[in-house]
Amino acid sequence: MRRLAETRRLSLSLAEPLSAEDQVVQPMDDASPTKWHLAHTTWFFETFVLKPHLPGYRALDERFAYCFNSYYEAAGPRQPRPKRGLLTRPSLEDVIGYRRHVDIALEALFEAGAPQRNRDVADLVELGINHEQQHQELILTDILALFAAEPLRPAYRSARGPATGGAAPELRWIDCPGGIRHVGHAGGSFAFDNEGPRHEALLREHRLASRLVTNGEWLEFIEDGGYAKPEHWLSDGWATVKTQGWSAPGYWEGEPGAWRQMTLGGLQPVDPAAPVTHVSYFEADAFARWAGKRLPTEFEWEAAAAGLPVRGNMLGSGALQPLPAPARLASGMPAQMFGDVWEWTQSAYAPYPGFRAGPGALGEYNGKFMCGQYVLRGASCVTPEGHSRATYRNFFYPHQRWQFTGVRLADDR
Amino acid sequence: MRRLAETRRLSLSLAEPLSAEDQVVQPMDDASPTKWHLAHTTWFFETFVLKPHLPGYRALDERFAYCFNSYYEAAGPRQPRPKRGLLTRPSLEDVIGYRRHVDIALEALFEAGAPQRNRDVADLVELGINHEQQHQELILTDILALFAAEPLRPAYRSARGPATGGAAPELRWIDCPGGIRHVGHAGGSFAFDNEGPRHEALLREHRLASRLVTNGEWLEFIEDGGYAKPEHWLSDGWATVKTQGWSAPGYWEGEPGAWRQMTLGGLQPVDPAAPVTHVSYFEADAFARWAGKRLPTEFEWEAAAAGLPVRGNMLGSGALQPLPAPARLASGMPAQMFGDVWEWTQSAYAPYPGFRAGPGALGEYNGKFMCGQYVLRGASCVTPEGHSRATYRNFFYPHQRWQFTGVRLADDR
């Protein structure tokens, strides 16, 4: 119950620097308003935990189901995704009241001992916590999308101290063996359904970069005409470059020699030592090809991460942006595996062998999105602590880049 | 100065029932957020009155020009119209501060005697007042567009008492003579540039309906298959019906026999005696053809209105929706000429003979829109008192219907 309460509190505290106006507007179809995130995570507990498992629970307002269902077809009709920003009502205050109403009911659920007695209920609460953590990350990425689209380029938090100006440590290549490995979540603790079943995968000998690709390296790509030469790009990627007019990562402004990037701390000079972020799969793939390397597979990444502690520059650090790798990298150990940026892999997002989506609305959580997207591994600078793990599978479409996404190179041996 | 101050105050009071959230969101490309209206009208005074005519005036924030310029190419680049709803910053509070900053400067301008001494300045202030009145109407029509798009269908004001259920008075035909008439504004008081030059127009004998078309009459059109028979429609109108899936006026919900309409007082049953509103030109034209009649020309309307007092159900009445015509219509006098709804005419919006747009940004006020739109005459239930007159030319595209637009029939004799 404490983790639940802390998670619920954290969402509100993330919204604190924001005005009610900031929280209602939707900057683009992919991103959602903060208020919507606050309400949707609440609806999730109400719909999947309270209604089925708290006898006598009464919804605060039955119409909220229409407003705050995201994509669960089995849970009824819903506000279309591109129109989430029209919901000036219920007001932010009412949504906070909605959160309180549900929080009180969740307390009652615990007092009645339901999660303690009933493993299914405990699992649903755990799912609700992890679901809310996902939306905590989205609150920050989506508010950045909004602030980057505003003429005044407001900052979510006051600027950090000036970058040290230090250089990134030299990139080293870590040799990784081939062979059959067990991948996927083994059970015994929480994981999303898409992380299982655990199964065997065949790896080939390969090498993995000791750290993430930096802005400095990306500038070389730009200066070498990376965004202007079709030979580096997938066909769909090249079409996207042309249509979108991309010539640099997302949120970069200005021009060669004077690039700035929009961050949660406002517009800042691009730090060459920091990991590049807000790059799409198309860009990650093109960069790797230009560099004569490739992206890792999701299982190469997982094998390398398997033994590592899940620590790094995540939400708890307060940086809210990727930071340069430590000057000294431990030999033979990849750095920055968790935190800073989600790392694109070359693996299309697909079900593991034997995967079947569960019945009912919750079966729609992950399974129905297994098409057209790519897996990202690790965690980002805005992922809540305790949320990710070595088997965690994040996924986005290859053109999307409003998340904190970045690149770790791999190579054949 | 008092009219100026009152006008400025009225804008704020129209926004009063709205939360900051309500005021920031843009429901569709055609409509703008309340906050934007409040700021844009302020920018108008700042740009066209204060900067050129108040020595030493300093803009509160030079970046606001980008945020709140609407369409004046000569006044510099601007936030794209469909993205006015992204402006969570400046905040509503800051916009109110901006209004205060400009109001104080306007006071200083008056204290310095500029408008009193300089006719040009007085004219610009007058233009600014009339401009702000236009946006007052838009504040209400645009907030209705927003609330109608929200799942909770909130009301801007508490519901009015129940409709009396009375029937509309019988429609009578008023005979109007032909011949050469002077039309357009004669000068001597404020008018927009598009109302002049005054010139001669040749009218033919015709007849004009004594009152507006009612919801009850529109229901007959619907029940006769009006929205399903291409023979009533202009080709572009029929295409719009198909594309938009129209089967009733804007904001009508429900189904035959149980129509309700979204109003500033929330969802209400459709009152058969009240004037139909939220109909496009395409619908007005189709209805007239179905009825065996036609729409009036703008000069037929103007000739009929020429002697009438500019009185009716406008913003000051507080109804905020069209009301049934008085049970007894004065013989030979058209009722509802001002107020209730803007009346579509068959006249394409075009420059009057001899019209030349003025130089500079203000020359863009009206002239550059004289293409593809139709003239509407009169005033609506949300037009501020004192804003309209017999020569007033409102204009919209033939597919638009989020304004309070309605129909008065005409006929040949």
Add this chain to the structure above:
Amino acid sequence: MRRLAETRRLSLSLAEPLSAEDQVVQPMDDASPTKWHLAHTTWFFETFVLKPHLPGYRALDERFAYCFNSYYEAAGPRQPRPKRGLLTRPSLEDVIGYRRHVDIALEALFEAGAPQRNRDVADLVELGINHEQQHQELILTDILALFAAEPLRPAYRSARGPATGGAAPELRWIDCPGGIRHVGHAGGSFAFDNEGPRHEALLREHRLASRLVTNGEWLEFIEDGGYAKPEHWLSDGWATVKTQGWSAPGYWEGEPGAWRQMTLGGLQPVDPAAPVTHVSYFEADAFARWAGKRLPTEFEWEAAAAGLPVRGNMLGSGALQPLPAPARLASGMPAQMFGDVWEWTQSAYAPYPGFRAGPGALGEYNGKFMCGQYVLRGASCVTPEGHSRATYRNFFYPHQRWQFTGVRLADDR
């Protein structure tokens, strides 16, 4: 009957320089394949003349009605306009057979004396002839649209001799009186329904240019930044310039100093003395504003044309492109009123007072398009002789420019 037969023959002879491949392809939504024109004009006679008036007439293939109905809702469903180019079947040969089938039936109709006896039938035949003439013009404008879109830029006919290089005659201004004029067709011979009823119109004193605007004058507009300065343009026009990337008239290629234009004779250098053509209403209006003049109204044009012989550079001349005005212009008489290019007027296309569309499908011929378009007067270099007249009203949308459209300036006095 002879005129009918000649008209029918002319269509085929216009198609003669074209291969079957050339005749089946549709270059854009606005334009239609030659084969479709050949078949559609035939369907018109079949549907409106033969089926109702030739007892025992049997359609060659009932499915052709679906294929070749253009826009007559009352005549049943039809191939969508943008998909006219999919009709590889019926083959060109079959369409020629279809023409023969209908021609024979039309002969039979005449032999049976129907048109001679029955005025209605004669009128329908006359309408069919005039309809086919309209499509003869379209065959040429649409094939030019196709050839201009082909990488090889083929020519419809071999190139004319080199332009004389002569200069255009000096533009003079012809004074025209104001007052009430009768306009519209008086009856007594064929006219389209949109040319009536004849009625009075009030003109103001004005001046009319003695000849058309030339390419040379248009080059000045371009060189003065005409396409880059929003102040010359209507708002919708400026948006179109931006969206379409216009920087010169339609079919112009190359660059300042070396403009060439695609013509029915292939790519040619732009002749400064020839009338500018393939300009939209938006461009015509912007040019006039830039020149400190305006476009004429349709009735100013009609009044000036009223007494003139309908002669000029039309289809019969064989030039198939606009030609420079004669070096000596008759004093006080406007030149190039018929032929060369259709002349944009400032008049929105609207019904004349008292106009009512006829019943049935033929009532759709003109009336339902009276919205959003502008009237053009005169005739073009590909209008068949005998087709146009002083009261003739052509009409297009303000962004369209694949027709031979041009500009004659007017001015107030």
Add this chain to the structure above:
Amino acid sequence: MRRLAETRRLSLSLAEPLSAEDQVVQPMDDASPTKWHLAHTTWFFETFVLKPHLPGYRALDERFAYCFNSYYEAAGPRQPRPKRGLLTRPSLEDVIGYRRHVDIALEALFEAGAPQRNRDVADLVELGINHEQQHQELILTDILALFAAEPLRPAYRSARGPATGGAAPELRWIDCPGGIRHVGHAGGSFAFDNEGPRHEALLREHRLASRLVTNGEWLEFIEDGGYAKPEHWLSDGWATVKTQGWSAPGYWEGEPGAWRQMTLGGLQPVDPAAPVTHVSYFEADAFARWAGKRLPTEFEWEAAAAGLPVRGNMLGSGALQPLPAPARLASGMPAQMFGDVWEWTQSAYAPYPGFRAGPGALGEYNGKFMCGQYVLRGASCVTPEGHSRATYRNFFYPHQRWQFTGVRLADDR
């Protein structure tokens, strides 16, 4: 040389039943005109074989490179794909002349002994042959797309005899072992670059259906509301169903109980015993989920096909549509592995481990499309004999269904 000559001849003979009109029109962006296929395959030989390897070769017309380059960025600019149907010039006759010109040059190349002496040249010729075979299949699928879009629904060939009405043989499940398998092309004969490098893949025990899914089985899916229940569908698939209005496979017309399908033999009743075809990946996946099964991986398919002869209902059979499986299926052997329809696999199209695209334009042949598509295996009823093999990887986007695509089910054990 003989295979080359035969391949070149076959293309022409496939075009033989078609008129010049049929061959010039493009039915949709995905499909190309027959004439374009005939010319593009010729350009391929010219560009990649003749120009670099036949000294003194002169292109027939240098402008054809622009016209007939498909997507090779390194080979210069090209006619945009959606506008391939505008090319009425060069004429079909000229394209046949172009083919002859290139064929003669290819003969000269052989006579000069280049392919015999130079392995690279021989490989390029082989690639050109295989490339042309791919376009032979496309000629037929694209002409079907055209004819299905024509109101007259013409047939490419006269109808086959009536379906026997026999039932499909009972579906059996073939047990397949797990373990490490070698997959990909081993070299030694022609294969496309995307079929290698040969590498190890880890399979799990599974079962494979003995035959393809039939129309009869698909009808059960339809009748069970398969197209109306979101729970069967991937999220993107469901969106496509809604947007496209799908309620049956491609080219099905009519309604429940009386389905007909458009084929190369014209409109035919749907044969319940024949394999379903023209289904997208989305549909294949939804069907499998509805059936409680899954699609095979590409390596499961390849392992099952590894030992089989590449025989079946392919282009040579002349059926030009999928046929029912033989009444008796060999025990333990999957039927219909080659021919009838390409079989969707659940494998996203991705590079094999170690794959690197070659340098230059030919490196663009396959590699740049490895994103967002799914692999199909086998061959279809219009694949030329000798073209496919067990390692062959075809690929399409999950929404595409104009190819002869179908479904074989798999299951876990």
